[in-house]
Amino acid sequence: MKPDINEVIAYEIKRDIAERYFGFRKLIEQDKRDLEKEIRIHSFILEKRISFDLIRLYIILKDEELIDAFLALTALDKKQFYDPHFIQSTTIRNRVFEGIRVHGLTRSGRFHHLATDCYERLEMHSEQYRLKFDELKEARENIAEEIKVFYQQNDLGSIMGFLRSLGSSHKMGDLEGGMEIGMADSLEKKMAIAPLLPIEHYLPVIKPLPPLAHIARDLKKLLDRAYRLHDEESLDFLTSRKKSAQRQP
Numbered sequence: 001m002k003p004d005i006n007e008v009i010a011y012e013i014k015r016d017i018a019e020r021y022f023g024f025r026k027l028i029e030q031d032k033r034d035l036e037k038e039i040r041i042h043s044f045i046l047e048k049r050i051s052f053d054l055i056r057l058y059i060i061l062k063d064e065e066l067i068d069a070f071l072a073l074t075a076l077d078k079k080q081f082y083d084p085h086f087i088q089s090t091t092i093r094n095r096v097f098e099g100i101r102v103h104g105l106t107r108s109g110r111f112h113h114l115a116t117d118c119y120e121r122l123e124m125h126s127e128q129y130r131l132k133f134d135e136l137k138e139a140r141e142n143i144a145e146e147i148k149v150f151y152q153q154n155d156l157g158s159i160m161g162f163l164r165s166l167g168s169s170h171k172m173g174d175l176e177g178g179m180e181i182g183m184a185d186s187l188e189k190k191m192a193i194a195p196l197l198p199i200e201h202y203l204p205v206i207k208p209l210p211p212l213a214h215i216a217r218d219l220k221k222l223l224d225r226a227y228r229l230h231d232e233e234s235l236d237f238l239t240s241r242k243k244s245a246q247r248q249p
Contacts, residue, residue: 024150031143039202042132053122054081055096060115061226073215080204110239115223123209137199147193
């Protein structure tokens with residue numbers, strides 16, 4: 001028996017719709033996966049670099065009151081990176097200062113240089129973070145625009161209505177039986193592309209830090225107080241020139 005010409009035409013139309021729809025959708029989904037991968041990488045960099053920079057400064061400042069004053073000075077969010085355990089754990093201290101070099105003629109000078117070096121490193125890593133954050137934000141906006149254009153060119157409601165009209169008199173192939181009451185809406189939801197959440201949902205916003213020169217006087221006052229709070233063992237650790245020279249994060 002020769003196939004009904006209407007069924008052949010209906011099948012070809014459905015296949016064309018599916019190839020066009022799912023082909024474009026596949027490209028968008030790949031862009032989304034690539035962006036999510038970049039976000040995960042950047043999240044790791046944030047944890048490894050900026051958090052280590054801050055933990056070093058917390059350990060140097062030692063006292064929570066001094067840490068609060070430092071965070072107020074720099075407008076950093078304490079909730080993002082601070083935990084009292086950071087300044088109490090010898091294991092964390094040894095880990096974050098591994099490979100960090102110190103310089104200066106006196107122990108007090110080395111202590112102050114260590115802190116300012118850590119701050120300058122924090123400035124650099126924060127700037128790198130913000131630049132990458134802006135790139136990710138732009139990539140997210142581009143994908144959101146791709147999704148918007150995709151829906152403008154592929155109206156799901158019209159597609160589903162058209163498929164219903166074909167299904168009213170012809171078999172629907174893989175979609176056969178899918179146009180029953182309630183099933184069309186379910187299929188339409190499954191075919192939709194999940195919207196992208198804002199980058200801020202995955203990564204914190206970090207404001208620009210004030211240049212060291214702008215806070216040097218106030219920071220020195222905090223460091224002078226912190227220096228007097230440290231015991232001999234911790235001062236020897238922080239100001240020793242013999243720390244391991246392994247690669248810094």
